[in-house]
Amino acid sequence: MKITKQIAELREYVKQARKQGKSIVLIPTMGFLHQGHLSMAEHARRQDEARDKFYIVMSIFVNPLQFGPNEDYDKYPRDLGRDAELAQGAGVDLIFAPTVEEMYPDGKSLTTVNVAELSEGLCGAGRPGHFQGVTTVVSKLFNIVQPDIAYFGQKDYQQAMIVKKMVQDLNFPIEIIVAPIVREKDGLAMSSRNSYLSPEERRQAPVLYRSLQEGAALIKQGETRPEIVIERISERIRQESKGQIEYVEIRRADNLAPLDKINCSVVIALAVRLGSTRLIDNIVVEV
Numbered sequence: 001m002k003i004t005k006q007i008a009e010l011r012e013y014v015k016q017a018r019k020q021g022k023s024i025v026l027i028p029t030m031g032f033l034h035q036g037h038l039s040m041a042e043h044a045r046r047q048d049e050a051r052d053k054f055y056i057v058m059s060i061f062v063n064p065l066q067f068g069p070n071e072d073y074d075k076y077p078r079d080l081g082r083d084a085e086l087a088q089g090a091g092v093d094l095i096f097a098p099t100v101e102e103m104y105p106d107g108k109s110l111t112t113v114n115v116a117e118l119s120e121g122l123c124g125a126g127r128p129g130h131f132q133g134v135t136t137v138v139s140k141l142f143n144i145v146q147p148d149i150a151y152f153g154q155k156d157y158q159q160a161m162i163v164k165k166m167v168q169d170l171n172f173p174i175e176i177i178v179a180p181i182v183r184e185k186d187g188l189a190m191s192s193r194n195s196y197l198s199p200e201e202r203r204q205a206p207v208l209y210r211s212l213q214e215g216a217a218l219i220k221q222g223e224t225r226p227e228i229v230i231e232r233i234s235e236r237i238r239q240e241s242k243g244q245i246e247y248v249e250i251r252r253a254d255n256l257a258p259l260d261k262i263n264c265s266v267v268i269a270l271a272v273r274l275g276s277t278r279l280i281d282n283i284v285v286e287v
Contacts, residue, residue, distance in 0.1 A: 066133030
């Protein structure tokens, strides 16, 4: 496995891989890898154990454009040596770990990419500008790496939907694969930010998934009123944790549109603060 911080060097590695007839796979991350990230590389590698079909690139870049004022950009965990060891074990061929200066030579990007409507509400309501930062850096990565396939995680459901829409609208010739959420044994969705949790907060955190499961069960039993499901979920979170609920919402699974009645497949999404740590999770319910 190779590691580069330079765009020009990455492009040369990708060029050589294409000459060998390989398709390029991109897994964008901010690093401090966990099994959720690694599962995406492992999924691609299982389809290419002979290593003659895919060239897997994992980007590791804590993107300042997607962090707002007073968010956790400065304290976001970074450990490239640890990440490299884990990525190599998962079958990654190349880590692209650029500096901020390499990605934004002028210190900022005057050109931005914004996916309207889908970026509003849910996480977009409480983090203005966040998704514009995401789509801008992802479009840059797509142009730099020029992958055939790119992986994103379902845990960031809104982000995955936004990226898919961007790819469609801007005609990127890229297949987007949304990988399932990987969870700890107690149900907590794996996240690099879980490392911020105190022992007591970590004990309380699995209530997020338990509450989502309860909401999904209600819908499966025939409940069609979103407000009833949302209240049940919120009540359980309040009863079993000290978490501050930012939002609990039910949206159409295919386009994130709000709904008054649950009569199609939906995603139940939530964001909760435990102490200073903001956690998100979701569950898709087929109707």
